[in-house]
Amino acid sequence: MSPILIAQASGPHSVAMADVLLVASDRGLLYSNGSSFEYIDRLSTPACKIFGQRFYRVIADLEPHSLDLLVYDEYGILTLRRIDQRPYNDVASRGARRCRLRVDGAADRIDLDVPGEGLQSTDCDSFWAPSPGPRATRGRARSVAHSAIKAPRVTGIGTAGPTVYVAPNWWFFDKRAHEIRVVDASAHTLARHRLTGTATAIASLGELIYISENNSPTGGVQSSCTISEFGAETLQLLRRSELHGTLTFDLAVAPSAILSGLRTGFATNSTRTKEEAQLALFARLGMEPRSLWASRQPLPPSSMRIRIDAMAPKHACVGEEFSVSYDLINLANGWLVSSPPNAVSASYRWFDFAGKQVGKDSTSLRTPLPHTLPPGETLRSRVRVMPPRRAGEFHLLLTLVQESTAWFCDASRASAYRTTVQVT
Numbered sequence: 310m311s312p313i314l315i316a317q318a319s320g321p322h323s324v325a326m327a328d329v330l331l332v333a334s335d336r337g338l339l340y341s342n343g344s345s346f347e348y349i350d351r352l353s354t355p356a357c358k359i360f361g362q363r364f365y366r367v368i369a370d371l372e373p374h375s376l377d378l379l380v381y382d383e384y385g386i387l388t389l390r391r392i393d394q395r396p397y398n399d400v401a402s403r404g405a406r407r408c409r410l411r412v413d414g415a416a417d418r419i420d421l422d423v424p425g426e427g428l429q430s431t432d433c434d435s436f437w438a439p440s441p442g443p444r445a446t447r448g449r450a451r452s453v454a455h456s457a458i459k460a461p462r463v464t465g466i467g468t469a470g471p472t473v474y475v476a477p478n479w480w481f482f483d484k485r486a487h488e489i490r491v492v493d494a495s496a497h498t499l500a501r502h503r504l505t506g507t508a509t510a511i512a513s514l515g516e517l518i519y520i521s522e523n524n525s526p527t528g529g530v531q532s533s534c535t536i537s538e539f540g541a542e543t544l545q546l547l548r549r550s551e552l553h554g555t556l557t558f559d560l561a562v563a564p565s566a567i568l569s570g571l572r573t574g575f576a577t578n579s580t581r582t583k584e585e586a587q588l589a590l591f592a593r594l595g596m597e598p599r600s601l602w603a604s605r606q607p608l609p610p611s612s613m614r615i616r617i618d619a620m621a622p623k624h625a626c627v628g629e630e631f632s633v634s635y636d637l638i639n640l641a642n643g644w645l646v647s648s649p650p651n652a653v654s655a656s657y658r659w660f661d662f663a664g665k666q667v668g669k670d671s672t673s674l675r676t677p678l679p680h681t682l683p684p685g686e687t688l689r690s691r692v693r694v695m696p697p698r699r700a701g702e703f704h705l706l707l708t709l710v711q712e713s714t715a716w717f718c719d720a721s722r723a724s725a726y727r728t729t730v731q732v733t
Contacts, residue, residue, distance in 0.1 A: 327565035330514055331364075332521065332536065333357040336555040338366070340568055346536065346552060349571050356410035359563045363387070364571065367410055378410075383566035385573035410559075461496035473511045473518065475541045480518060482508050489520060491544050500544040505535055512560035516541045521557040532556055607651050608711055612643030613720035619707050621728045625696040630674070632691040635707060635726065639682045645709070647677035653711045654678065655692035658718075660704040667697045675710070696732045705730045 332339040332346060333354035339346045353369040355376070364381040380387045461479065473480045478499060481490045489508070491500040506522035513519070518539040524532065534557040538548045619635040635655065639645055645653045654675035659667040676692045697703055708718040708725040718725035 328514055328562055329565055329568050330512065330519055331357060331359075331561045331563055331568075331571075332552075332557055333366070333559035333561070334534065334552070334555045334557045335369075338571065339552070340571075341536075346550060349568075350574070355558050357559050357561045358410045359561045359567065362564070362567075364561070364563055364567045365410060381567060381570045383564075383570045385570050461492060461494060473513055475513045475518060478541075478544075480511060482511070484508070489539075502537075502539070502546060505549075509534075509557050510560040512562050513541065514562045517547070519560055521560055523556045607714040608643045608653075610715070610720040612641040613709075613711070613715065613717040613724060614641040615639055615645075615709060615717055615724045617707060617709075617724070617726045619692075619726045619728070621694075621705055621707070621726075621730060623729075624731050624733065625694075627696060627698060627700055627732055630693060630695050632693050633707060634689070634691050636687060636689050637678075637682065637709075638687045639684055642684045644684070645678060645682040651711050651714055652677065653709055655690070656708065656710045656716075657692065657694050658706045658708075658716075659697050660706065662702065662704070667703060670710075670716070673710075675712075696730070700733050702729060702731050704728070 330341040332341075333356060335353050335355075336348070337351040338349045338354050338357070340349055354366055355369050356367040358365045362382060366379045366381065368377050368379060369375070375391065378390045380390075472482070477494060479492050479494075481492065483490050487504050489502040489504065490498055491502075492498050504520075504522055506524035508520060508522050510521045511518065518541050520537045520539070522535045522537065524535065532555070533551055533553045534555055536550045536552070536557070537546060538550075539546055616638040617635055619633050621633045622631060625631055637655075647654055652675075654677050656673045656675050658670070658673060661667055672695075674693045674695055676690070679688060679690050682688055692707060694705070694707075704727060706718060706725050706727050708716060710716045
């Protein structure tokens with residue numbers, strides 16, 4: 310049976326203006342700011358669901374081929390639960406990354422349907438593990454009214470997909486005809502809209518209907534998705550927004566407070582604002598994540614100690630970017646992560662022989678680290694470098710920088726690699 314979303318949209322005040330549209334994709338979670346779509350984070354999200362005042366989110370590849378369920382409220386992440394690693398291994402091998410998530414408040418059940426592996430269920434109460442610090446009450450997810458409205462029987466529809474009811478009409482996916490069909494309670498067709506790709510989800514927000522479609526890559530063109538916006542009353546297409554290099558899996562409409570919690574992530578209270586506390590949470594689940602969500606706190610100078618060695622070329626050309634291979638060791642107790650808002654990146658500075666810096670720090674290219682670098686560990690990667698705009702002999706300094714915080718070489722002179730390069 311196709312999932313059905315019940316939503317009343319009969320007047321201008323039917324949905325709070327602060328509600329936002331969330332888009333779950335293979336490249337992360339996005340939200341609509343009214344004119345465009347912006348990423349909240351870059352965690353692959355095969356499914357999501359809003360229920361009451363909580364947001365349920367499935368994330369992929371926290372560890373290789375894993376599926377995990379996160380539950381958010383307006384303050385941040387309530388809890389994290391490993392679903393199962395084995396089913397997603399099998400699913401990933403077939404390239405099927407999408408799954409379906411259902412939260413049933415009446416039965417207090419959370420159901421996850423993984424293609425090819427069937428349904429996995431758990432009770433809502435099992436998610437509310439205690440955590441210290443001032444928080445909202447855990448309890449059960451607040452129930453919402455279930456509508457007794459039944460979808461009309463519509464003839465001529467091939468394979469029906471997800472359906473949404475926005476009074477007084479129904480919006481159906483017709484997968485065989487590759488179109489969206491709008492019908493009334495008597496099953497009379499009011500409008501049809503041809504799809505440009507494969508429809509994946511549908512959601513309603515006030516007087517608007519949103520439909521996501523994936524466009525398969527052809528002829529070397531990268532994959533993309535389209536978010537189409539329709540008028541619930543006019544039944545007309547209002548706008549299409551294309552997102553390049555990503556595929557959508559799900560749509561959800563959430564209160565703006567949830568958006569604040571999504572941005573906060575694990576930085577929920579005084580016990581979770583440090584990366585070490587996040588790792589303790591993962592350790593209780595037996596998990597070793599490849600990356601962390603909340604490296605949001607600026608690093609203190611004591612955590613900006615590294616050793617960096619490189620093999621830089623002796624010659625470079627004006628205006629021609631080059632890259633430098635480097636080896637990096639984290640000598641401090643901080644976790645180095647290339648995630649916003651205080652991302653840690655590899656970068657550089659140029660100096661002339663008088664010791665004067667050439668160019669501004671803001672113009673130096675930033676190269677993200679390939680993965681999170683814990684204390685005491687090493688990595689090897691490459692950093693992009695743009696030479697000065699004039700010829701001459703210059704000193705090149707390679708180091709790390711944390712955005713809106715500091716350069717590592719300013720915190721510790723030893724946290725840099727220096728060499729001389731002839732620019733022609």
